Each structure stands twice: as C-alpha cells, then as structure tokens.
Amino acid sequence: MPRSESTTASAPPARVTIAHVARRAGVSPTTVSHVLSGKRVVGETTRRTVLDAISELGYRPNHVARHLRTRQSHVLAVLVPDITNPFYAVLTRGLADAVDAAGYGTFVCSTDGQHDRERKFFQDVMDRGVDGIVFASGELASEITFGPGDLTTPIVCVGDHLDHPLCDAVIPDDEAGSRDAAAFLAERGYARIAMIQGPPRYGTARTAGFRAAMQVARQRVPPEMMVRGDWTRKGGYQAMQALMTLPTRPDAVFCANDLMAIGALDVAHELGLSVPDDVAIIGFDDVDAATIVTPQLTTVRNPAYDLGSAAGDLALSRLSGRYRGAGRTVVLPCPLVERGTA
Amino acid sequence: MPRSESTTASAPPARVTIAHVARRAGVSPTTVSHVLSGKRVVGETTRRTVLDAISELGYRPNHVARHLRTRQSHVLAVLVPDITNPFYAVLTRGLADAVDAAGYGTFVCSTDGQHDRERKFFQDVMDRGVDGIVFASGELASEITFGPGDLTTPIVCVGDHLDHPLCDAVIPDDEAGSRDAAAFLAERGYARIAMIQGPPRYGTARTAGFRAAMQVARQRVPPEMMVRGDWTRKGGYQAMQALMTLPTRPDAVFCANDLMAIGALDVAHELGLSVPDDVAIIGFDDVDAATIVTPQLTTVRNPAYDLGSAAGDLALSRLSGRYRGAGRTVVLPCPLVERGTA
C-alpha cells in the first residue's frame, strides 16, 4: 500500500496530490488527470465530484512532476547583457507580457556581454529545461555560445541573425530609422548635416541609413562632418566639440545614440547656441533621459518593448506547434519621435 | 527490459540519462548518483570510470527530475512592480548577483503593483516550486497577497516588514537618509528650508527624518513650507511653484524623490534662479536622471543594488540551513551623495 495510510493524524502538512483527490472522489488518478487536462472526456457527474474534491482539498498541480513527464516547463529564458540597462529591461517586459497570457514565465540572466557568462547561462537554462530562449546578448557572439547543431529548443535572437534552423530573429530597422531622421533634417532645410557615429564597426546600419538619406537629398557630406564617439555622453560631448571648431560649423547633427546626443546638447548649451535654431540635434534609441533634457530630445525610437513582444510571439508560435519550419526574421520599424531639438 | 535496447541505430537524439552512464561504466545508477552528489563515498577506480563515462557520453543531469525528488529548484522568484523601473531592475540585478554563485537563478515577475497580479504571480511561482520569494512589490499589500499562515517557503520582503515567521525583511533607512540631507542643508547655512513631500500616507519616514533634523537644527518649519507632490516631475514642478510664490521664499528645498526634485529644478531655471546659490535642492533615490540634469542633482541614494543583494543573502542563509529562526530585519543606510544642487 502506497503511503499516507494515516490520513487520520495530522502529519506535517503534506502536499496534496492527485492521488489524494482521486481517493476522495472515489475515482482513479487517471480520471482526475483527465478532468484536469481535458484530454479525454469524463462523465459529467464524476467530473463534478472530482472538481469538488479538488477544491475541498485545495489541490494544486505540481508543475515539476508535470514538467518531468511532458517535458514542458512553461518557462522562457531571456539572456540580456544587463537587466539594469533600461533598453533590456523594457525588452524583457515586452517579452514577459507577450507570453504571460499563454502561461509562460521568464527566467532572466544578465550576461554582461561576456562570452563565458553567455555560455554558462546558456548551459544552465538548457539544463533547467526551459522551453525556449530569447537571446538578446552579444552582437555576434551567437555561434560561439551555442554548441554544435543538435539544437531542439527554439531560440529567438534579438538584434542579430543567427544561421541556424529553428532559430528565429527579430531586429530593429536601424537603417530605415536613421534614413528617416536624416531625411527629416534635410527637408527642414538644414544644409550642413553632420553625424556622430559609434565606434568603428559598430552601428554600421545607422551610418548607412544616414548616408542613403544624404544621397537622396543630394547633399555631399565632407569627411570631417563624420566623427565618432564611444556611445557615451562624454564621447558625444567631445565629438560635438570637434564638429563645432570646424571652419564651417554644421547646422544639424545626427547622433548614433541618445547618450551622445545629450553630450552634443551640452556643447550647444555651453556655446550659447539655440537648439534647434542654431543647431538641430537628433538622437537614436529614445531612452528615458531623452525627455529629461531641455529641450526634449528629438530621436528615433528603438522599439525595445516591441522587440521583446515580437520575440515572445515567435517563440510561442513554435512552442504551440502553430509554426514549424525554417528560421524567420521579423524586422521592426524605428519611428522618428519629434520633440524639441529638431 | 526498460527501453532503448537499440543503442545501435540512431534514434532521435534521446537525452542521456544516469542509466546510460551507469550501463556504460558498468555500475548501477545508484553509484553514478553517488559520485555526482558525493553523498556517499565510492571507490576511487569506479569513480574514475564513472566520470569518464559521463564526459564521453556528454551526460548532463536533469534538474527537473532532481527537483521532483529533492524538492529544491534552485530558483528564486522576485516580485517587483515593474522591471522597467530602473530601481527594481537594479535591485533584481543585486539579487541575481548575490545568489548566482550558490547556483540559484531568478524568475522575475512584474506585478504592476496590482493586488490580483501579485496574488496570481505569487501562486504561480509557488506552484512552480521556487525555493524562495523576494517580495519587493506593494507598500503594504503583503498580508493580502499571502494566503493563511501555512508558509514553508522563505520569503524576503523588501521595503516593508511583514509579520510572519520565516519572513525576513530588508529596508532602506529613509528616515536617517532624509535626516542627513536636511541636516546637511542646515549646516550649510540655509535658513528657510522647505520640503516637497509625497502624497498623504506615503513616504512618511522621509518626512519624519526631515522634521527630526529641523528640530535638531532649531529651525521652525511653517506649514506652508511643507507641500506635497505626487512623485512625478510635474507634481514637483507645481509644488515648487507654490513654494516660490510664497511671500518669503525658501532658500532650500528637500524633495521626497528625484523626479519631483527635477521638477523643482525646472522651476528654478524658469525663474532664472541660480542653483544652489539662490536656492538649493536635494532629491531622494539617486536615479539615473539625477546626473543628466544640470547642475547634477544632489540626492540621497536609495541603495537598490544592496537591497537586492541583502535580500539574496537572507534567503540563502535560510535555504542553506545556516539560519533557522524568527524573521530578521536588516536596514541599509541611504548615503547622501553631494553633487551640484546643494
């Protein structure tokens, strides 16, 4: 005889299992399982009895046991460089909101962008049996992180493709966003438009978009109008200083991210320049700080929330079996949000 | 005979289990388990053999099965109002860093501060079998959220106590932080110090700290110098306007949070007042935006990272069995960080 024949005395408050419910309802565990899952039809009266027993006993299904049997944890892992970075926090929230309704939870890992941590966490969440992984960490660290090709867990890469079947991707359309921003400046009549880029090899799509727009507008961009920063406010400050000491100053500056744009804004203020009359500034990302500065920063929105949300949908479509096939790529628009600096 | 007698052909890449390892090493699963856990000593030579088999087969233990048996998931849940809020993101990171080394991962839930979501997520993570819960959501929602007292999972409340055995708490010393800030202003010679408080019934400790310092400094604070905002920048703006239209203006303002302080700063700028010479401003929280505004905001740090980290330590001490006893409360200091506005 199995166990707990002493339903009489008060043992340590043992977890109430499906077997208890079955005993109470006078049916077999099988039947209880079936009324719970609805996978097989159960007579209405027994169904009632079972349901009653469940609520009387306060039964709660054990996810772990279920997981062991079904191999479904209903957990998605999300690997980001740093949850402390608002962009990734928002992305994570978008993901969580998207999959919550389907009963999925999210397991968050901050990798600090280090390959070894990426690998460690990747292994870890695999071992933990997550149903899918959203990989938003590392520019191209992907192939290093994953082992050989025997991958059976759906993976969604954010911000970067990854050549792997089963691996979907969602990426923001940096190029179009930048193009729109630059075109916007040109249309407004600015004639000497400069750009503060990111470090070499980074953010190339944003630069490409900028160049494309300039070409369409038939504006030549002299090399000295293309300077670089290191993504930081200070880097933007220095780059802007370089621009403003040029013999012919630019009358508009497109910055590859908001932090650098804020640095540029600092310079404008110091020089007593009026923004956007003397010089216009547009950033990229639409971080919180963009609305803190004065005037509020005109910028291009990096759709963090939507990226996370889309990643969630992609993962869900595979997990539900709704989609099975080659890796998809969805690209999301980066809309220009007009505020006070352009 | 159990299964997989066809180790010959290439089946779907079945998970390699402890049984495979055992077969390969010519021992029983028991022995493999023992070399893995070290709970019982095994002969050196067999140990070697087993270890070899493990690495040859690329065996990885199944956490789920282990969890089912041992009832330990090595996962901590953290319930926050919104992971998008940098304060909670940082707190979460502190927690994750603290427990990572011990092999614990973190499962994040954004409750939006709504009781029903709190309850839902609370149930959810309990059902998922997390080993502990860090509850950083809701000012006093606690007792509503948890069911009756039969709680066996360690809980750590952040920012609020909760009368429950097994329930630890970690709280920031708002009162001392506010006291220090106000005392700092008084020492600097400011003589008409005002305060922008939060809404009624909120942030009372910060108000108390302010009053205590004023008392020590023997400064009377007339009622019109104590105004209220709603935690937002706009609320701070309006409150500051009210203060500045007083017959005798304050020469220093302590704000119950940074956002309101930034709103106050806006007013000062509009009025052409020099900060901190004409009017000093101190905020509370030390959010990122505090270093964005000019001059940079002098404020009191709300130690988000440390709160999370401490919560992790508290949970760990119980999970490891190192501590078993009544609920503890650790209070963390909120240091004044001097910058440009005071």
Place this chain on the structure above:
DNA sequence: TAGCCCACCCAAAACGATTTGAGCCTGGAG
C-alpha cells in the same frame, strides 16, 4: 437473446533522478 458500439473509467508504465536498507567481498582478529 445475441452482438456491437459507446461512453467511461482504471491499471500500469513511463519521466530521470535520489535515497536507503541490504548484500558482497576482503582482511584482520580471535
């Protein structure tokens, strides 16, 4: 009355580990 089909329900085998009582050797002591 015999034969069938349905509608329901159950037994038992997984899932992949941990845990414990017991068995098998091998030496050394008596």
Place this chain on the structure above:
DNA sequence: CTCCAGGCTCAAATCGTTTTGGGTGGGCTA
C-alpha cells in the same frame, strides 16, 4: 577456521504527473 567489521555497490521505492491500452456496463439493433 570462523567471525566480524568496513568498504563498496546495488535493488527497489519514491517524488507527482501523464499517457495509453484495456476493461466494464448499458443501450440499441436485428
């Protein structure tokens, strides 16, 4: 030579579900 202790190892039960292949009884048709 017998016995016992100790060191290793194993079999079997357990954790709480899900999943199938069967049963069982009643109603309907011929």
